[in-house]
Amino acid sequence: MKKILQLMKVKLQRTALAIAFLWGMGVMEAQPISPMLVGNNAWYTNPTDEVWALTGECGVKTIRIGGNGFNDNMPSNATLLSWIKKIRAIGAEPIVQVSQHQSAAVAAGVVKYLNVDMSAEIAPIKYWNIGNEPWLEANRPNTSEVAPLVEAYFKPIAEAMKEVDPTIKIYGPDFAYYIEDAINDLFGGANDIAGKIPGKDYYYCDGISWHRYPQDENINLAYEGIEDFKTSIVKCKAKVDAINASYNRTGDDALQWGIGEYNAKGGPQVHTWENGQMFGGVLGLCMKYEATYAATWSMFENGGSRTGTDFSFIDGANMTPRSSYRHMEFVAKYFTGNYLEGTTSHDDIIVYGAQEGSRTSVMIMNRESGAPLKYTLHLNADAIAGEHVVLTVDGALDKSYSDIIGEKTTHVIVFDGETITKYNYSSDHFEKEQAPVMTELGSVTELPMAPSGIEQIGAEFDRVEIGWVDNADNESGFIIERKIGETFEVVGLVDADVNSFVETGLTAETSYTFRLLSYNSLGESDYTEALVATTSAVPAQVAYNGPHAIPGRIQAEDYNDNPQGLGYNDAESENQGGAYRTSEGVDIEACTDEGAGFNIGYVTEGEWLNYLIADVAPGTYDIAFRLASNSTSTDTKKITVRLNEQLLGTVTPAVTGGWQEWETKYIEGVNIVGGSNQLLELSFSGSGFNINWFEFQEKSVVTGAIDPGLSNLIYYDAGHKLLKLELNEQSDRARISVHDLSGRIHFKNSYRDLQSTQIHLGNLPEGLYIVKLKEMNQTTQQKIWVY
Known part of the structure; x- marks a missing residue:
């Protein structure tokens, strides 16, 4: 943990407790939570059985079959039927989208097929969408012009669909975001679709639906992301209430609302801890403001690659649930019945609850980085001032619960009779x-016993591991402190029954003093005795598949044979590409570039790689990088190159049109001092690019008498296996030869009236060669690497 202050020393002293309501409004009457609230979207290609199974395990209640792919190219009725059966098999209900581009008769035919013709096989489909993101489909016209376009297709399609089955509920228009002026026109305005179909007792539209992907990639989703959604949700709820009052729509006829798609901006933001807490906040807002459904986009897409259009809630590296999945799972499984408003005395904590029968569930999300926070949760509306964080949900229960929540952590506490179950999920998890981590707490009647036997059980150059004996069976967890200066400060918080802790970011060959205690809802145990633990020396850098040399080519995947923090720094511990060095965290995948082999992929901001260079020849070099990218993200992509901490330059990867569409980019004219055993570092800014290899290529060396007006260029075009020569002016006679390092001549020819030429070198074995150009009294000599 970083920037942590001592937990026991940090107390929130409040003489008059000013309760900060979670959503900035007063307490509301408890209202029912929609049983369809937690939803997802099935992408155009059929998910695998594994994805369907994981989605079912999440407890998702709604699957929308929709999106631009379906809008532009509706699947067959048989395909829809097969998907609906899979959705029902995992315990969810489908929402079926029909196309805005097809006729009303076609849409009605889909309703007839599913709700009439197939009624012996499946229960009727209740919820439907018409169209998808019509503003984008119309190429982003002025938003004031959108409502007439929607009215023109929505009314005839809705009328035809309800003629087949008047009991269905149609939501729309599924705008790309809450386009306020267009929605005002469509619901109660000039292009109204909120009224009854003429001559019928049912309505054109039963729910306002829209999408949202916050577009600022620099925001903290757990804070600004939630506020972004809140703005639209509050407006939508106000519009729904106004329409229902104006049109006297009540009961089953009342206009509702739902979110048809939501997520972060793109793959790099989707795979973050903060995105999951944004999901938790958005679903809380949806409960409070009575949404019918909130369907994230999507189950699985783009291979779960963390780049581009990967909006999955399952990560593709090991098919593991993401933070978004876990927060959806909490809500789907434990937040049913009636919504309970939450209050908090700490701006960084969100709290809300749900109550059904004897079960009361509470979501507590600590969004900040820093010290763990002590809190007391009251299950009634009576907040009591205290020396730590005070939380309430009005469950009308004479109960309270105390605990400690770590940085960037979510707690779900489930009370059922005398049983208390805690789910602890952190950014570290x-x-x-x-x-x-699930813990059955039961009723705690005494403090936990103190741990004992604290000892050092491991060390590396930048970390130590300590262990202890757990003497209690009623602890909620352990608090680990380290002496910083003259005082002990909290550096770790671990779950119950865990008996070890690793402290990282330390200095080599340095001693540190630790102690710890156990805690539960009644308080803390005594401390253990203090332990002095010492880090090891920094190990030597070791080349992998070396030795490496300059000049020459180095495969990017052959970074040093040293652990995380020394040979490389990678954002996560798993090799997402699953190839080559599979036990390490660097992401390596199979490469289809010429020469095949492997490449570095899944690059993320702040990662770096080290290479030990055994022999560095002095000279002036161009550094070539073989790069590929299919990411259109606007973040700054950059590779920075340092040799023995000397900055050699930077190169910017370009979008090449595919993850295996390769091009060569250069850092030109780098002067390097020779030496041996020098450390080369590649550090990465931005994300979404692949690296195959990099190569140090010597610049031309000119010998003999030099004509200042003559500038010759010799270079190798690897993509076409061509040696290219460009002379500044025409030469009457020139001789060109290509030698290997032993002096053997592989090509020689003389030319008259030469100014430029190309020589095919495709038959030469890969390696370093010398090209000599002789003309009159001048010789130009250049080393090239043929591959």
């Missing part, structure tokens, strides 16, 4: 691809 997410990064390690671990599931939430």
Whole structure:
């Protein structure tokens, strides 16, 4: 943990407790939570059985069959039927989208097929959408012009669909975001679709639906992301209430609302801890403001690659649930019945609850980085000022619960009679691809016994591992402290029954003093005795598949044979590409570039790789990088190159049109001082690019008398296996030869009236060669690497 202050020393002293309501409004009457609330979207290609199974395990209640792919190219009725059966098999209900581009008769035919013709096989489909993101489909016209376009297709399609089955509920228009002026026109305005179909007792539209993907990639989704959604949700709820009052729509006829798609901006933001907490906040808002459904986009897409259009809630590296999945799972499984408003005395904590029968569930999300926070949760509306964080949900129960929540952590506490079940899920669990930790707490009647036997059980150059004996069977967890200066400060918080802790980011060959205690809802145990633990020396850098040399080519995947933090820094512990060095965290995949082999992929901001260079020849070099990218993200992609901490330059990967569509980019004219055993570092900014290899190529060396007006260029075009020569002016006679390092001549020819030429070198074995150009009294000599 970083920037942690001592837990026991940090107390929130409040003489008059000012309760900060979670959503910035007063307490509301408890309202029912829609049983369809937690939803997802099935992408155009049929998910695998594994994805369907994981989606079922999440407890998702709704699957929308929709999106632009379906809008532009509706699947067959048989395909829809097969998907609906799979959706029902995992305990969810389908929402079926029909196309805005097809006729009303076609849409009515889909309703007839599913709800009439197939009634012996499946129960009727109740919820439907018409169209998808019509503003985008119309190429983003002025938003004031959108409502007439929607009215023109929505009314005839809705009328035809309800003629077949008047009991269905149609939601729309599924705008790309809450387009306020267009929605005002469509619901109660000039292009109204909120009224009854003429001559009928039912309505054109039964629910307002829209999508949202916050577009600022620099925001913290757990804070600004939630506020982004709140703005639209509050407006939507107000519009629904106004229409229902104006049109006297009540009971089953009342206008409702739902979110048809939502997520972060793109793959790099989707695979974050903060995105999951945004999901938790959005679903809380949806409960409060009575949404019918909120369907994230999507179950699985783009291979779960964390790049581009990967909006999955399952990560593709090991098919593991993401933070978004876990927060959806919490809500789907434990937040049913009636919504309970939450209050908090700490701005970084979100709290809300749900109550059904004897079960009361509470979501507590600590969004900040820093010290763990002590809190007391009251299951009634009476907040009591205290020296730590005070939380309430009004469950009308004379109960309270105290605990400690770590940085970037979510607690779900489930009260059922005298049983208390706690689910602890932190950013550390997410990064390690671990599931939430479940603990049955029961009724705690005494403090936990103190742990004992604290000892050092491991050390590396930047970390130590300590262990202890757990003497209690009623603890909620353990608090680990390290002496910083003259005082002990909290550096770790671990779950009950865990008896070890690793402290990272330390200095080599340095001693550190630790102690710890156990805690539960009644308080803390005594401390253990203090332990002095010492880090090891920094191990030597070791080349992998070396030795490496400059000049020459180095395969990017042959970074040093040293652990995380020394040979490389990778954002997660798993090799997402699953190839080559599979026991390490660097992401390596099979490569289809010429020469095949492997490449580095899944690059993320802040990662770096080290290479030990055994022999560095002095000279001036161009550094070539073989790169590929299919990411259109606007974040700055950059590779920075340092040799023995000397900056050699930077190169910017371009979008090549595919993850295996390769091009060569250069850092040109780099002067390097020779030496041996020098450390080369590649550090990465931005994300979404692949690296196959990099190569140090010597610049031309000119010998003999030099004509200042003559500038010759010799270079190798690897893509076409061509040696290219460009002379500044025409030469009457020139001789060109290509030698290997032993002096053997592989090509020689003389040319008259030469100014430029190309020589095919495709038959030469890969390796380093010398090209000599002789003309009059001048010789130009250039080393090239043929591959």
